[in-house]
Amino acid sequence: MDIIQRNFFRIMCSGAFATPSSLEAMSAFKWRRLIQMVEAQQVMPIFIHGIERHAMDEGLNLPETIIAEIRDKHEERKTLVERIPKSVRLSNTFLNRRLKKVIYNELHSIDTSTETLDLLKIIVSNSETMFTRGMNLGGIITMGEYLRTRGNKVDFVKLDNWLKALRLYAMAELQGNVLISVFGFEEDEIPFVSKSDSNAYQLTLRSISDLAKDTAHEWHFRQNAVGFVKNNSAVLHRNARRSLRYIRYAPLETTSNFVSNFVRSLSEIEE
Structure with a gap:
């Protein structure tokens, strides 16, 4: 991992989970490369929050011109509730029907668990984004925040059964392993992770290094x-x-x- 990636992850960890760390001083060129990664991953609000936490850090030598650009791009980060997908779908017709049935049955159950449904929606949404754009760090961070703030209300037995029925258990486990390998989560914080996956770390590195940003103007x-x-x-x-x-x-x-x-x-x- 190079200095740009190290600083990127440290700022993300600080901005999302208040993880203490120290930054390494970089040239203006390298800071701009880091900003490109932030924009490609669409995590500018988390980056800004992380920068604020490192305000007294000697390694935070951001040039004034870049600081001005960041201020222009400042946007309020959505609350956790606002970041939970309202609706989700799967590309496979058979699995999508099964997903709709899971959601419908749970909403009409006598012991409905909205927290478990919320976590399922986050995992499904992250998976679909990863298939198309690569690792979705914003969504992974949302999942981590949800686990830490509302995980005690999630029925993980139900979640396990749903993920297996939807054939997404391995994808959920991969996302959990990103939280562990990149953001310092403990294994016991993510009950649906049964085994470590070293590939999670490498996939994340490859994704943040890919600065080719999808846009609405891109044609196939x-x-x-x-x-x-x-x-x-x-x-x-x-x-x-x-x-x-x-x-x-x-x-x-x-x-x-x-x-x-x-x-x-x-x-x-x-x-």
């Missing part, structure tokens, strides 16, 4: 002036690589997600 297929369809092969290859990283954790949903995105790209051909 485009129709040229004479009507022929051409594709943005770089985007397709990149998304395929991202999907393959997680296929060992959720083969059915990973494949369905990629195919779904591929088909949607065809339907969104621009003139």
Whole structure:
């Protein structure tokens, strides 16, 4: 791990979980690279909070020009409740029907556990984002905060059964291992993690180092002036690589997600 990544993780840990640490001084170029990582992961509010916690740190040598840019991008971080997905879906039709049934049955149960449903939604949302864009640190942090503040109200027996039925247990375990390997969580804080996964750390490093940011203007297929369809092969290859990283954790949903995105790209051909 290089100095940029070390500082990135230290600031994230401080901003999200108040984990004490010391920063290492960097050049303006390296600070800008770090800001790129923050923007790619869409965790600017957490970064700003982390910077505030390191205000007296000698290693925090941010140039004034970068500080001014950060102030311009300042936005209030959503509360934990606001960050819980209101609705979630899976790309695989069969598993999505099963997900809807799980949610419906739980909401109409005599012992409904909204906290367990909330955690399930966070895990599902994180998984779908990871299949498409790579590691979702903002969502992983939300899961960590939820576990630490409301984990005592979660029915982990129910959650385990749901995750297994949805074939997402390994994905949930991967997300838990990111909390352990990157953010310093203890194993007993995450009951659905039964074994450590060294790959979680490497996947996270690869994701934050990938500064190719998805935008709404990015196209997969485009129709040229004479009507022929051409594709943005770089985007397709990149998304395929991202999907393959997680296929060992959720083969059915990973494949369905990629195919779904591929088909949607065809339907969104621009003139």
